[in-house]
Amino acid sequence: MEPVPVPVPVPVPVPVPADDVGALRRFNRYFTRRIGVLDDHYLGQDRPLGEARLLFEIGNGASLRELRGRLGLDAGYLSRMVRALEAQGLVRVSVHAGDTRLRLAELTPAGRTEVEEQNRRADQLAEGLLGGLDERQRGDLTAAVAVAERLLRLAGITVEVVDGASRDARDCLAGYAADIDERFPEGFDPGALVRPDEVSGDSGAFLVAYEEGQPVGCGALRGLEPGVGEIRHVWVRPAARRLGLARRILTGLEREALTRGYDVVRLDTHAVLTEAQTMYRACGYREIPRYDDNVYAAHWFEKRLNPRGT
Template sequence: MEAEQISRVRDFNRYYTQRFGALTDRFLGQVLPLSQARLLVEIGDGADVRDLRARLGLDSGYLSRLLRSLQVQGLVRLRAHDGDGRVRVAELTDAGRLARADLDDRSQAGIAALLGELTGRQREQLIHAQEQIRRVLRAAAITVEPVAPQSPAARDCLARYAAELMQRLPEGYDAAALTPPHEVTGTQLVAFEDGEPAGCGLWIRLGPGIAEIRHLWVSGAARGLGLGRRLLGRLECDAATHGVTTVRLGTHRALREALALYHDSGYEVIGAYSDSPYNQVGFEKRLDGQSPPPSGRLPGGG
């Protein structure tokens, strides 16, 4: 990571926050700073305070201070959740709804004025650039963590993986082919976006120095962010640190994106190494950079 790259990102951040008024205590000309204005928008027709904290990534103390300030201004009220008295729900008052509507109008007018100074081509360039930035920032914000194979996040990901294959494979998919927790002799990884599982994968030992990568999956909402390649690389690195020199994996011929990923990631097609009916195409990769030796048949999973 170059110092110049960091400097350029910081320069963009300074320009962007100044250009859109993020630093002023009167966001869009209202009496509210950006933090309080954003909270009004997020509360909408009512929101669980816990959900607000998770959605905005705010410290509970800071969120409480923001809500208290909006309460004092008569824009927000708090009440107990209908189903759980321990949970608070934030709602907009009549004045809060008027303030939010005014924010929407001012925001629309501001963006219209900005776009009005650009040509049609420049508008398309701006929107495309924003979409690109959002994708890259999403990718950077996703975390990949080792989890216990029996954890809810791990099992949830595998269940979603199986459900998708059930729809995509011509013969369907039997969830009984999923690797049970006690058979995960390597590491299971889960990718999280905003605290929710967005992808997974695991590896198990097949023999001395040989491992198999299984159940590599990325949710539909997180595709196009390079997460599949990232998970694959993390699994390879983790296996290598545990003494693995050769990794194998198999996939179905119907999963063309998986076939492309493995080809592009340096895997070579080998003969059948697994008795799983879903591993129609077998792959192998040497983690030490050498060419893979002739493969023998070993038991494997889907």
């Protein structure tokens, strides 16, 4: 006799311990002081960190909309900084030729010269910090910084429920379809994607993950039968992979399933998506017999949900 599956608890947010909060704040205070960002003359140049960073981000040109999302700045504050840099002859602002609603910022020759000097001084500062460590210690620090960056990126990503017909939802699905079309030996027909009405409102949910205002991942939930939901199209853009984001999206879909009265969720996956199979098993999914006629599926999974494992 096959064993009865035990409901797997769906992780719920828990308060962050005060010691963890204090440790991060303590590091922030030390690091900002150590690299000199508290000085109005960052890196010894005649401007504060905010303006210096904005010059760096403009780089080869960027729209003000893009800069707002990338830096998380208020539109008015960003405009004031851009005007100040423009008045100093470091930045030039123009209207996008194909979209008059977009304003583009680019560096002038003087701006490029300043950024080059900024980069030279920043490299010099970093070399000075690393120079006090031996090779093993530098390796340890570099690895620790990589872990911190990965986790801070993940912490900064939000996962939101959006309408299945929204632009972000459809853009993510288009990215998903193009991605797996390259990976599947037989290709992929976009006609197999979920319909907006299946994953919106009472019928289901569509989640989009946002990093700095840009959609970087998605996942869908739709009803399959009474008490059973189906998870579809869990996907993360290549630039946001290896952060643990797919698991967060999966957990979010499971929570949405619980709010809709589903105590079981199912999903299927292609034979070549071995990393997805590994993740599903690690997240409490067990393999089951075929439950659908999806021509792209080779493995079928199910998970019984329980909010707290009680």
